[in-house]
Amino acid sequence: MRIEELREQVAGRVIAPAEDGWDAARLFHSGIGEPALIVRAASVADVAAAVRWASAEGVAVAVRGGGHSAWGTVAGGLTIDLGELTDIEIDGTLVRVGGGATWGAVAGTLSEAGLGVSSGDTASVGVGGLTLGGGIGWMVRAWGLAADQLTGVQLVTAAGDVVEVSAASHPELFWALRGGGGNFGVVTRFDYRAHELPAVVFGELSLQGDARPVLRALRDTLRGAPRELTVTYADVPAMDPSAPAGATITACWIGDDVDAARAALGPVLALSGVEVNDLGVRPYPDILLEMPEFDPNQPMPGFIGGNTLLTDADDDVLDALATFRESNPASVLFLRSLGGAYGDVPDDATAFSPRGATWFAMAGAFDLPGTTTEQRAAVEDEWARIEARGGGVYGNFTQAVDGSVVAKMYSPETSARLAKVKREWDPGNVFSRNHNVAPA
Structure with a gap:
């Protein structure tokens, strides 16, 4: 690779393996990368120069923004770090x-x-x-x-x-x-x-007992709830002090009317075993989580499962999700309400097309040391049956870096349309370090 030619064209820093700062540059929020080269772009002109260079050299490009994507772990290629473009x-x-x-x-x-x-x-x-x-x-x-x-x-x-x-x-x-x-x-x-957005009402409900009646009540409540309300359901094992074990519902209401938020959640709050831990007015920035950065000494275990977009969260699929969590002690179950404005958008208006979905669901077991091939296969089969009930996969919530997930993300019609756009704007597939759509 003609690295010196790239250095001449870029005002920001070009970092190659073994150079000063390499280890820090290849460490990102979710892991450690092994790219062939890293460009820390100082301007849009730097980005353009780096892309032209990569295209001429036949080098795949990976783009780093917040650094949460698993694609940074794929070896080789040119990583363009946009960390300076934050205006x-x-x-x-x-x-x-x-x-x-x-x-x-x-x-x-x-x-x-x-x-x-x-x-x-x-x-x-x-x-x-x-x-x-x-x-x-x-x-x-x-x-x-x-x-x-x-x-x-x-x-x-x-x-x-x-x-x-x-x-x-x-x-x-x-x-x-x-x-x-x-x-x-x-x-x-x-x-x-x-x-x-002056503020939000935000808080957490703790849950005890069987998840099934809670999930059903939550589903039924959200069917007619005001659009100001969005909720998540999470059930996690003991992992660390910042993520205590157990099932919780987290609710976010747009505005500062605590009474209105409570009224919208009324059917769920009336259930036995549901307790309000905290529900109050907060500035929106305060509700965003601070996730710990990757620790090379304590890498996260693998994840057996996935996510799906549910058009109909009927009793059977909710029961299956609850059973998945119960049958796999070291597992996570997560759901988020959709519908409302999300569903107002026609399927063909954007490339994100499963607009009939009313819930996003994710479940997975941790692939801990000692997990046998048979156990892993049983979990995969259990999840596959649940995933088949959905209408697509949300790519932002998968760590898969192979092509298999792309077919689950897009309908055949959307895939064909994306491939035509790809052919026009990236016929050489320079931008392939992603959930890749090949040029038509």
């Missing part, structure tokens, strides 16, 4: 966000202006990965996905050109970027339409 500008309700920004910074800046964008759960998650993959967040029932709040982007293409993309300019590419992942270029700026 946040507010113009009325239009918000322009640098491609390397994280949601904690965005939420904090918007909160000062009384605004918000639905942005996932975790402060350190990157704006780019979450949005390009769809972006299920705390306001999904009121405002839809993060991608639904997107009005335009600045994109560096595989040819190294910088283009402005919106519904009025390159509409098919704009369609693909909302759910099609990082297949089409490097987004160096995201433009969102924000919403008024």
